[in-house]
Amino acid sequence: xxxxxxxxxxxxxxxxxxxxxxxxxxxxxxxxxxxxxxxxxxxxxxxxxxxxxxxxxxxxxxxxxxxxxxxxxxxxxxxxxxxxxxxxxxxxxxxxxxxxxxxxxxxxxxxxxxxxxxxxxxxxxxxxxxxxxxxxxxxxxxxxxxxxxxxxxxxxxxxxxxxxxxxxxxxxxxxxxxxxxxxxxxxxxxxxxxxx
Amino acid sequence: xxxxxxxxxxxxxxxxxxxxxxxxxxxxxxxxxxxxxxxxxxxxxxxxxxxxxxxxxxxxxxxxxxxxxxxxxxxxxxxxxxxxxxxxxxxxxxxxxxxxxxxxxxxxxxxxxxxxxxxxxxxxxxxxxxxxxxxxxxxxxxxxxxxxxxxxxxxxxxxxxxxxxxxxxxxxxxxxxxxxxxxxxxxxxxxxxxxxxxxxxxxxxxxxxxxxxxxxxxxxxxxxxxxxxxxxxxxxxxxxxxxxxxxxxxxxxxxxxxxxxxxxxxxxxxxxxxxxxxxxxxxxxxxxxxxxxxxxxxxxxxxxxxxxxxxxxxxxxxxxxxxxxxxxxxxxxxxxxxxxxxxxxxxxxxxxxxxxxxxxxxxxxxxxxxxxxxxxxxxxxxxxxxxxxxxxxxxxxxxxxxxxxxxxxxxxxxxxxxxxxxxxxxxxxxxxxxxxxxx
Numbered sequence: 001x002x003x004x005x006x007x008x009x010x011x012x013x014x015x016x017x018x019x020x021x022x023x024x025x026x027x028x029x030x031x032x033x034x035x036x037x038x039x040x041x042x043x044x045x046x047x048x049x050x051x052x053x054x055x056x057x058x059x060x061x062x063x064x065x066x067x068x069x070x071x072x073x074x075x076x077x078x079x080x081x082x083x084x085x086x087x088x089x090x091x092x093x094x095x096x097x098x099x100x101x102x103x104x105x106x107x108x109x110x111x112x113x114x115x116x117x118x119x120x121x122x123x124x125x126x127x128x129x130x131x132x133x134x135x136x137x138x139x140x141x142x143x144x145x146x147x148x149x150x151x152x153x154x155x156x157x158x159x160x161x162x163x164x165x166x167x168x169x170x171x172x173x174x175x176x177x178x179x180x181x182x183x184x185x186x187x188x189x190x191x192x193x194x195x196x
Numbered sequence: 197x198x199x200x201x202x203x204x205x206x207x208x209x210x211x212x213x214x215x216x217x218x219x220x221x222x223x224x225x226x227x228x229x230x231x232x233x234x235x236x237x238x239x240x241x242x243x244x245x246x247x248x249x250x251x252x253x254x255x256x257x258x259x260x261x262x263x264x265x266x267x268x269x270x271x272x273x274x275x276x277x278x279x280x281x282x283x284x285x286x287x288x289x290x291x292x293x294x295x296x297x298x299x300x301x302x303x304x305x306x307x308x309x310x311x312x313x314x315x316x317x318x319x320x321x322x323x324x325x326x327x328x329x330x331x332x333x334x335x336x337x338x339x340x341x342x343x344x345x346x347x348x349x350x351x352x353x354x355x356x357x358x359x360x361x362x363x364x365x366x367x368x369x370x371x372x373x374x375x376x377x378x379x380x381x382x383x384x385x386x387x388x389x390x391x392x393x394x395x396x397x398x399x400x401x402x403x404x405x406x407x408x409x410x411x412x413x414x415x416x417x418x419x420x421x422x423x424x425x426x427x428x429x430x431x432x433x434x435x436x437x438x439x440x441x442x443x444x445x446x447x448x449x450x451x452x453x454x455x456x457x458x459x460x461x462x463x464x465x466x467x468x469x470x471x472x473x474x475x476x477x478x479x480x481x482x483x484x485x486x487x488x489x490x491x492x493x494x495x496x497x498x499x500x501x502x503x504x505x506x507x508x509x510x511x512x513x514x515x516x517x518x519x520x521x522x523x524x525x526x527x528x529x530x531x532x533x534x535x536x537x538x539x540x541x542x543x544x545x546x547x548x549x550x551x552x553x554x555x556x557x558x559x560x561x562x563x564x565x566x567x568x569x570x571x572x573x574x575x576x577x578x579x580x581x582x583x584x585x586x587x588x589x590x591x592x593x594x595x596x597x598x599x600x601x602x603x604x605x606x607x608x609x610x611x612x613x614x615x616x617x618x619x620x621x622x623x624x625x626x627x628x629x630x631x632x633x634x635x
Contacts (some may be wrong), residue, residue: 073597133458159285
């Protein structure tokens, strides 16, 4: 097993070397403009944690002042089973996170913005005012996580049927809850109604 | 009594099969999407008689030109599309949920089925994200094998586009030609991985196997065949007056609209933005060591999107030929016993190997807690994977940034003011893969 340990140590060292980018200039500027935001580097990638009331303003600031002209991705995360997770100092971990990955075509930089969303009040301001492309990903996040986006022009289900109950990517949503037809005789209400 | 039951049953079935409200909702004021508006309509040089009536038409989800199960709600004024709302989700199978149930070693089988026309890119981006969290460095040969397969996959995917695009616009011989050459590429995939699609060949830590003996000759033969084909397609379509009439100036999107809507890939490059993640300095594949051009044009119409993809086949062939020349020797998987299972033979000889094998295939390897976003340039654009690990052997969250999902979002913009007949050409030029859109 000694060999394994050395391999892992080497991997750890390599990883630490990889994770030493120069301090990200956008993170520094963000810390100055948004003092409540928590800047952080996750495995070498710049990440910033924002409060919900600063979420839309921050996106506007990134878009207008920092050249982040494209919203690459927006998704939700449910940390229900992972409540004791490690978060940077100054961040209150909540059940849900809304994660936006932003890209600049101007200087090629990337930035990940994360907003902690409490389970009791899962509402986040929409980013569609700044990035019209947030339309579908926010609908998808609403559909799968039940996180509502305040101010979204058309917040409806997108992947699931409109009358679907529940939000399947929540960790407490039972995946096999849908009744299955044709599982044994008399299994469906229809068969029961017919007296079979 | 029986009638009563049947009536109630009828109501129940009606409720079950009801797809909900069918009208296009009016968007909240102040949120005019780029796809809305456009009411002026000119038909054969004459102003259409003024009328308040427009018609809502459902196109799809089973229309052959909707590339699977895309449904478009079109608001028509005569032949002109005023508004369009794409309805997706018909192919939603909860693959992101499934990804949370599978270990990192099994995850490749799941992601490879998302964008089924470019499975290698899906596998690569998932493997790269997991490797980034693990902090392991993949051997050079594995990275080059990945690049070789990804570029061949780009060729096969663009050939699929050319075939279906030709078929949608009416050049049916193009369909046969495209599939003829694509078949050769798939045959090579079968020789390497054993499967034509959904390979699960690119694993966390490297690839499943080394390239087979004589792969250089096979690849060179495929490249020659594809290049012969490209010259044929070029002669058949590029200066064909019917083709030009159907595609030039159709489905125009500007660079600003494309960036605002998150559009990437050939559609973005057709608007004059030379954005290609293969050129990115943090590209996980060794694209910096090969010579190729990023193709981009200025017009943003269907013709440019066709021309970019045709030219990208040539560039991919260039990369593949350089892979044949420069393929390094060495391991094809990282030699880390905690990630890579031991060879079968070692299991009979070594207790440790047996333990590792057992642990890797029952529990799987544990990935340190953390989160990462990795992206590669798939044939359709930026394919990203956002991976959250909670320190166990299964991802806490596995989200795939599907390029088709964002590209399809721009469809209303491209369709604004277009004719219904052109909508088929425009949908086709987006090259959506519904498995990727719906996941």
